[in-house]
Amino acid sequence: MTVSWNTYTQLSQPTLQYSTNPFSLDSTASGDSSTYPTSTTFNNHVTIQNLEPDTLYYYRVANTDCFDCAELPTYTFRTARSAGDNREFSVAVVVDLGVMGDKGLSATVGNGAGNPLGPNDTNTIQSLVEHMDTFEALLHPGDIAYADYWLKESIQQYLPGYTPNNKTFLTTDGVALYEKLLEEFFDEMQPVTALKPYMVGPGNHEGNCDNGGTKDKENSISYDDTFCLPGQNNYTGFRNHFRMPGAESGGQGNMWYSWDFGLAHFVQLDSETDLGNGLVGPTETGGSEGFETGPFGAPNEQIDWLEKDLASVDRSKTPWIIVMAHRPYYVNGGGEDIVRQAFEPTLLKHNVDLVFFGHVHSYQRMSPIANYQPDPAELNNPSAPWYIINGAGGHYDGLDPLGTPLANFSRVAFDDAYGWSRLTFHNATHLTHEFVASRNGTILDTATLYKARDGKGHDEHDDHHYN
Numbered sequence: 001m002t003v004s005w006n007t008y009t010q011l012s013q014p015t016l017q018y019s020t021n022p023f024s025l026d027s028t029a030s031g032d033s034s035t036y037p038t039s040t041t042f043n044n045h046v047t048i049q050n051l052e053p054d055t056l057y058y059y060r061v062a063n064t065d066c067f068d069c070a071e072l073p074t075y076t077f078r079t080a081r082s083a084g085d086n087r088e089f090s091v092a093v094v095v096d097l098g099v100m101g102d103k104g105l106s107a108t109v110g111n112g113a114g115n116p117l118g119p120n121d122t123n124t125i126q127s128l129v130e131h132m133d134t135f136e137a138l139l140h141p142g143d144i145a146y147a148d149y150w151l152k153e154s155i156q157q158y159l160p161g162y163t164p165n166n167k168t169f170l171t172t173d174g175v176a177l178y179e180k181l182l183e184e185f186f187d188e189m190q191p192v193t194a195l196k197p198y199m200v201g202p203g204n205h206e207g208n209c210d211n212g213g214t215k216d217k218e219n220s221i222s223y224d225d226t227f228c229l230p231g232q233n234n235y236t237g238f239r240n241h242f243r244m245p246g247a248e249s250g251g252q253g254n255m256w257y258s259w260d261f262g263l264a265h266f267v268q269l270d271s272e273t274d275l276g277n278g279l280v281g282p283t284e285t286g287g288s289e290g291f292e293t294g295p296f297g298a299p300n301e302q303i304d305w306l307e308k309d310l311a312s313v314d315r316s317k318t319p320w321i322i323v324m325a326h327r328p329y330y331v332n333g334g335g336e337d338i339v340r341q342a343f344e345p346t347l348l349k350h351n352v353d354l355v356f357f358g359h360v361h362s363y364q365r366m367s368p369i370a371n372y373q374p375d376p377a378e379l380n381n382p383s384a385p386w387y388i389i390n391g392a393g394g395h396y397d398g399l400d401p402l403g404t405p406l407a408n409f410s411r412v413a414f415d416d417a418y419g420w421s422r423l424t425f426h427n428a429t430h431l432t433h434e435f436v437a438s439r440n441g442t443i444l445d446t447a448t449l450y451k452a453r454d455g456k457g458h459d460e461h462d463d464h465h466y467n
Contacts (some may be wrong), residue, residue, distance in 0.1 A: 002243040006041040014044035017189025018059040025441040038231030053082040082240040083260040084317035092135040093421040095358025098146030110156030113397040121439035142203020142326030145185035146395040149176040165220040182421035201268040203326040265318040275342035276303035310350035319428045328357035333403010358391035361400040362415035396419035
């Protein structure tokens with residue numbers, strides 16, 4: 001388990017105390033403290049080794065100058081269940097989630113924006129806090145904080161200070177505002193992330209300070225990301241703020257990795273860069289989005305890792321394989337086929353059960369799909385992976401109209417509610433997905449996938465491969 005926190009000064013040896021006894025935090029672990037250009041804080045990361053599975057631990061982190069002071073809060077975390085633990089569990093999934101309140105999603109919007117919260121709506125972060133006892137971990141595959149919306153929000157006069165073509169505003173005020181939005185998001189998320197494992201992946205909005213470009217329509221000005229300073233380019237903040245189990249799973253830092261929990265093997269992929277086999281990712285240098293990012297591994301490193309990782313899964317212990325990535329290829333209105341070309345053959349080969357995307361700011365539950373064709377078995381023991389897109393976590397101006405016409409593999413789709421997903425692994429054969437409306441906690445859509453196993457957890461379709 002890695003515990004991460006930020007401080008305004010560098011710690012010589014970031015340290016935390018921990019124990020299963022809240023009255024005697026008699027074990028310690030230390031880590032590293034680092035920063036990056038433009039950051040106003042230092043990122044502290046401490047990894048604790050040799051913890052017992054499915055165990056509640058109490059911990060305290062060091063402050064800048066007050067380690068072991070009485071006023072330091074004590075938090076808790078529960079470690080993951082061992083692979084093969086066959087008890088039911090749930091995880092939450094949220095994608096495309098940004099700052100809430102007066103610097104992000106609220107009941108008001110700026111000029112030209114839309115999709116505000118209703119006057120009595122609970123926002124998604126509040127909803128996750130309210131329902132935190134219903135899930136064991138929070139997964140967030142991309143678009144975290146939306147700090148790169150600082151310029152859009154300023155142009156639309158939601159945030160103050162913008163004047164057209166003001167270089168000082170872009171390179172000084174904007175730099176500070178970007179970091180301020182990041183800090184505010186992390187503070188808003190702390191009630192969840194201090195207590196629950198927070199597993200993140202890369203999206204396009206972590207790539208640079210302006211998401212490739214913003215338009216000031218009123219003054220006919222188009223900004224691009226060339227003014228982004230070092231520290232707000234190339235996924236720098238994302239790679240520094242988090243410590244995912246890339247090294248532990250043979251992956252690449254926070255960009256791609258895997259982990260086990262009970263009956264499930266979870267895989268986080270990078271759909272933005274490093275697609276392999278000569279394919280250039282959408283936000284990779286030379287890609288369709290015009291970014292200057294990556295690659296983060298050697299040629300074919302991610303796809304070779306994915307093949308090795310999936311081939312090594314012991315499905316007698318973890319029968320469910322769940323893949324997370326940010327940018328969808330099966331989605332109403334058309335997806336990113338280059339991502340499909342990169343990953344789908346491997347996912348089909350290894351009989352992945354569920355693929356979860358975001359990026360498109362709506363909710364869309366698909367059928368199981370292979371090569372653009374819906375599986376005729378639907379959710380009753382399909383051969384193909386089930387696809388779900390939930391990019392409705394919410395951020396400033398954070399919903400998109402559904403692409404039309406609806407695809408032949410679309411089963412449920414709507415674009416008028418912010419929300420998050422809950423995945424419940426009942427046993428080796430049944431998995432339920434729920435879309436939870438943030439505004440009031442109601443379940444707007446639910447469906448259960450059944451997969452027949454051979455008695456040892458192996459999928460009945462393990463010998464079936466698509467051409």
